[in-house]
Amino acid sequence: MEHLHQGDILKIDKIVHPVLVASKDFFNSSGEIIGCPIIINSKPGPLHIWMSTENTKGYIHCEKLALLDLSIRGYKKTDSLPISEMINVSDAIQGIFEYI
Numbered sequence: 001m002e003h004l005h006q007g008d009i010l011k012i013d014k015i016v017h018p019v020l021v022a023s024k025d026f027f028n029s030s031g032e033i034i035g036c037p038i039i040i041n042s043k044p045g046p047l048h049i050w051m052s053t054e055n056t057k058g059y060i061h062c063e064k065l066a067l068l069d070l071s072i073r074g075y076k077k078t079d080s081l082p083i084s085e086m087i088n089v090s091d092a093i094q095g096i097f098e099y100i
Contacts, residue, residue, distance in 0.1 A: 003025070004021050005028070007083065008079075009021075009081060010076065012035075012068065013075065015037075020036045020089065034066070036062055036093075037066075042059040047062040047063045048060070048061055048062070049085075049089055051085055055079040056079045062092040
């Protein structure tokens with residue numbers, strides 16, 4: 001299994017939308033990732049962050065975090081989100097869990 005990095009964008013079998021790898025590299029080495037779907041036909045909002053790369057564009061839905069076991073799914077890395085944009089995604093996800 002290919003080692004995946006935070007910010008990688010994947011096409012995963014039986015999942016309609018591309019998925020952004022939100023989890024850190026040490027977590028991904030387990031064969032599981034925590035990912036967020038990237039949805040083109042969506043609306044902007046505090047948890048919907050627009051992104052556009054050479055191969056992928058859409059809104060990252062930060063509230064739709066999912067644990068995905070890639071050891072039992074087929075997938076292909078299609079792109080990668082720059083670290084400067086990944087910081088915004090990480091901040092949005094962290095904001096979901098902050099105290100008042």
